[in-house]
Amino acid sequence: MDAPRPNLNEARTKIVATVGPACNSVEKLVELVEHGVDIFRINTGHGKIPDFEKVLDMVRQVRVITNFPVAVLLDLSGPKIRLGQLAVEALELEVGDVVEFVRGSVSELPHQLCCSYGKLLDEVKVGDRIMLADGIISLLVTSKTKDTAGCKVLTAGTVRSRQGVNLPGVTLSVSSMRPEDIENAMWGARNEIDFISLSFVRTPQDVLSLKDLLASLDSTALVIAKIEKREALECLEAIVEASDGIMVARGDLGVEIDVAETPVAQKRIIQVCKDRMKPVIVATQMLESMHENSRPTRAEASDVANAILDGADACMLSGETAIGKYPVLAVDTMDRIMLHTEQLLKDSPPGGRARKSDRVHPITSAVTHSAANIAEAINAKLVVVASRSGGTAWVKAKQRNFVPTLGVSSNLATLRRMCLFWGIMPxxxxxxxxxxxxxxxxxxxxxxxxxxxxxxxxxxxxxxxxINNTHNLLVVHEVSGDPLVKDA
Structure with a gap:
């Protein structure tokens, strides 16, 4: 970047980057922030609490070095089902092959599969599909006994231990939070983590359970519900209402539903979030080819652009920054795509009446809305929104006004929360x-x-x-000729 952050020329859409071996140093994380990262994601599916503590300690150092309040998202794994230990580490499956799932966490024979979910054999039935390796391999359950499920291979591929298992259309009784998730959430609450996301959300109650846990620990972390199950789409509005924000987790969602449905589902999720003024993150495989290549495909660039045009508040990089060869370049590339795409949004300002939000007083909503309109009318250089908890900045972000907006606060936790809000520079x-x-x-x-x-x-x-807890003052200030600072 040409200037320290916040920078009036930086992208309005926020960037979430996953921390992993490719960026596991203070120096590399500093570089990522300088190139546009607003939030670092800790994936609890990889590592234990001591590992998370090391990452958090690095992020705290990055905040001091960059003087930027980069936020942290703790991503709970949820009831992710994985294969157990296979008898053959790289099992090659061809179309028409027959394999069987057995109980336990270790397979004894090459044609046997096992998994981390003990009730799988109780809950699948003949005719169900089982997807392995992010949906690359498809199995059809053709027979079943008390302790086995025979499956026919429909699509070929290589199976390895610990790969993901998806059961599209199968109703599972597994809890939304495993004991490990509860332990990780409690760690996050005690360490002032800014955002905590919950995987495989199926009902609003899943979200409320996590919120209750965090509230019992006096945590102010915002809860992000990950939409990656068909059940979640069936009660999407209620889940969005219960959550503080949403993540469109397209990896598992594209396996749980027909991949052809995924683009339309993404647009629907973003629209519901816009209607209810909730921030939304679009995630998974956004610049997937940059794991190995220094340039994304044109399709990937278009994917990022379309998410922004649809109304995403943030886009997330997963393996691109965690294990990819070009983590900084991936962030820089996403930032450039965002800057170019946002030019299209400038030509269609939102306008309309002030929208009510339960985050702030109605007067605050009205004043914030008016400030944006006045700023555009007089071609103001900057809008400044003062906020104690982040609520006013939240409302301002949802107006999609293109005058650069500074979200100011004396509370560091509030500033970190603003890192998810579109167009708000903390x-x-x-x-x-x-x-x-x-x-x-x-x-x-x-x-x-x-x-x-x-x-x-x-x-x-x-x-x-x-009026307590209300922003009822709008001031238009013209920078005078009296120097407030001496020239260097």
């Missing part, structure tokens, strides 16, 4: 209790960074204190 201020001091501090910062010049207009949204 910035630490000493205090915003006194509007005059806030204006002076922001203008001084803007001029020192060469963001603001004499004659520029800045629109501030803050409060007078007359």
């Amino acid at each position: 910035h630490l201020v000493e205090s915003f209790e006194d509007p005059r001091k806030l204006i002076e501090e922001v203008i001084q910062w803007g001029r020192a960074q060469h963001f603001l010049n004499v004659g520029d207009h800045v629109v501030f949204v803050t409060g007078t204190g007359v």
Whole structure:
């Protein structure tokens, strides 16, 4: 980047990057933040709490070095079903082959498969499909006894131990949170993790159970529900309502439903989130080829662009940054795609009336909406939104206004939360209790960074204190000719 973050020229859509062996150093994480990463993802499917603690310690160092409040997303694995230990480590299956699932976690014969879900043999039935290796291999259950399920191979491939197992159309009794998930969530709550996502959500109650656990530990982490099951699509609106945000987890979703349905499902999920003013992350295989290549395919670039045009608040990189050969280049490439795509959004500003949100007072919604309209009308250089909890910045983000917006707070946790909000650049201020001091501090910062010049207009949204927890003050400030900072 040409300037330290926040940078008025950075992409409005946020970037989530998964931490893994390819970026497992403070220096590499600093580089990723400098190229546009807003949130680091810790995948609990790989590693234990001591590993997560090491990553969190590195992120804390990155915040100090970059002076940017990069956030952390803890991704709970949920009831992910995996194969157990196979008798043959690389089992080649051809169309028409017959294999059988057996109870236990270790297979004794080459043609036997086993898995981590003990009730699989109780809950599958003849005619069900079993998908292995992210849907590459398809099996059909053709026979069943108490302790075995015979399967015919429909699509060929190589099976390895610990690969994922999907059971599309099969209703499972497994809990949404395993004991490991509960332990990891409690660790996250005690370590001020900003976002916690729950995999394989099926009902709103799954989300509420996690929220109750976090509330009991006084955690303010936002709960992100991952949509990757057909059951979730069937009660999507209720799940979105119960959640603080949504992740479109296309990897397992594309296996649980027909892959041809996935693009339409993605658009529907994003639209429901827009309607209910909830942030949404689009994830999985966005720049998949950059695991090995320094350039994405044209289809991948279009995939990222379409997610942005649909209304995604953030896009996520998984293996691209965790194990890929080009983690920094992948982030830089995604950032450039975002910047070019967002130019199209500028030509169709949202407009309309102020929308109510249960996150803020109705007066705050109205004032924030008006600030955006005024900023566009006077060609303001910057909108500044003061926020204690992030609610006002949340509402501002959902307006999709293209005037650069600075979300200011004296609370570091609030600033990290803003890292998920579209178009909001988090910035630490000493205090915003006194509007005059806030204006002076922001203008001084803007001029020192060469963001603001004499004659520029800045629109501030803050409060007078007359109405508690309400932003009822809108100020239009013109940068004067009196230098607030001395030239270097």
